[in-house]
Amino acid sequence: MRIGVIGAGAIGGTIAALLDRAGHEVAVTARGEHLAAIREHGLQLDGGWGAHTAHPAAAAETLTTAPELAFVCTKAQDAEAAITENAALLQGITVVIVQNGLTGLHDAMRLLPHSHCVGALALYAASFLSPGRVTVTTAANTYLGAGSGDAPRVAVDAARILNSAMPAFAIPNFTGAQWTKLIVNQINAMPAITGLSVQETLSDPALRRIVTASMQEATRIGLARGVHYGSIQGLDDRILRFLARAPRWAAQAVPLLMRRRMGATPNPGSTLQSIRRGQLSEIDFLNGAVVAEARAIGRPAPINAMLTALVHEVEVRGAFLPPATVADRLRPLLD
Ligand SMILES: NC(=O)C1=CN([C@@H]2O[C@H](COP(=O)(O)OP(=O)(O)OC[C@H]3O[C@@H](n4cnc5c(N)ncnc54)[C@H](OP(=O)(O)O)[C@@H]3O)[C@@H](O)[C@H]2O)C=CC1
Ligand SMILES: CC(C)(CO)C(=O)C(=O)O
16 A cells, blocks of 8 residues: 655654555655655664664655555644645545644644544654664554544544554544543653653652642643543543542552553653754643643643743753752642
């Protein structure tokens, strides 16, 4: 099958390389040194799903061939430009938006009224730390769907094709699963602020306390918005309702579960990876989304607001903050 991957970074690069290994005809878009490296040496994947070098047709911005199925795998802030650039080629086909945050699928549907848009949540973790090279640090499922009911037929079909390359399944209540992933992504901010891996930040009691508090705050906002959390990554509506009201010492079981599922290979998280590359991060679509959802119902989300502000501070200063400084800055907000 002819498959296009728009934004072949950590997540898209993994999808592209594994679909190539499964025998599909893959074309990608990428930029700068990464694009040059893919053209010269191929797209090199290693880590959790083994090593493979793919040689996809690679271009900046616009796919070179019309795909029969496409994946959009940019960071949230780049998705609109990437989709618009490729809109003509995406008409009439299924387009899978692999993105954290709450708005990716909805925005794609608006931009591509003549395509079949499907959302996807990658539970695997991947690092794109040097041009042309992607490492899978945690191998795990990808879930596809749309809306709050059963998965639409196009999601089932797209999941079956992706599943030829990596574990992928269609799920019901995709909207609720996006919220569950937003709670999981509360672990992204601390590495971006401190420069440490996700595992290191969750192993530090003071930092874990903050992550637990931000997860609890985010979960309560979701519940106040009427969210029924979807079941992914060992979490579901029942566990997240527990997280929302549990004392913090008990609630930390959730970030500790995240750490255990991640395994031992250090995972910087996708937000820290952007910062290390000197790019603006996706934080406004992660902790920032919680602040926006809270504002919509006239509630504050001070911990998520502070974490968003600290990530922006690191983006501007170009220097990470020591864990003790982060703990001091958050202390007044923790009860
Ligand atoms: N990495 C991970 O482990 C996980 C990430 N996610 C989510 O998946 C999504 C993708 O993240 P990730 O793969 O880490 O991001 P990356 O930054 O690694 O990859 C995105 C790629 O898209 C490229 N890109 C952006 N805009 C365009 C464009 N207009 N044309 C061509 N290429 C473009 C970027 O180039 P450039 O670098 O030049 O901007 C980059 O190479 C995010 O929403 C993230 O939160 C979800 C689960 C795990
Ligand atoms: C869950 C996690 C941290 C896995 O890498 C992720 O989704 C991300 O990096 O954005």
